[in-house]
Amino acid sequence: MEVEQTALPGIGLRHDFTTQSGKRVGVVSHRTGRRDLVIYDREDPDRACEVVKLNDEEADALVELLGAPRIVQRLNQAHQEVEGLVSLQLAIPPGSPYADRPMGDARVRTRTNASIVAVVRNGNVVASPGPGFVFAAGDIVVVVGTADSTSEVADILAEG
Template identity: 30%
Template structure:
């Protein structure tokens, strides 16, 4: 990410932030403290004004964006840490996974990995407390409880990677 800075004599400063595509976020900070935000679709295009905020509001929003109020946990999957080594994780079953088509009993996730499936999200439906006869389908999201190690092993299985001899 590149940030361009320019003085605006008599006005303040202008910052342009390159976004992930050709777009740029343009921030003009006036000497009065007022901020204007624009978006520029390409480096050569005119900037379109998004909104304007006061100095006080800009500082409040900036503090939130900086993470002073809330620090998200960075993970590749959604998970909730319950203790040092126990978490709840949501793992989406890919179509090529060896789990597809098997029931919870057949996959032996609890016995072999040490994870308990507490719910299955299937499209708009959520199956809470699924029984051993619940069959796993492609694109199901398994909500599991287990150790971090067990959940990482489950991530491999739902993605289709397996080291187990029987493929489950």
């Protein structure tokens, strides 16, 4: 799929694409941080039929709703393409030595060569969390690596 990017002087950026059914959809990212979801007229691609103004919280919610299934789908595709690649969903159990501590304290990548690619908390996905991300009991951690390295991560998160 091709996404077109257009600079809007004094406003920000617009990203547009055409769906498989022929609808033109865009997102205008204002310099102020506001995002507008735009559906264009089929007959006149410069005319917006509908504009939905989103604040930061609404834009984040939409990204999470649309992004979570895509992350899982892409990981599943990667498994089929790369032999030996494994992804696991691991819970941070109550009593984990890393509950309420930054992800960087676990040093997962350094210790195992596996990578934490996402954390799911209360149904919301945090993709590519940084080392300052604080784990909470009940978080689901998505880990990618070999079978052995992901198993080591499970031990680290449960026991330290």
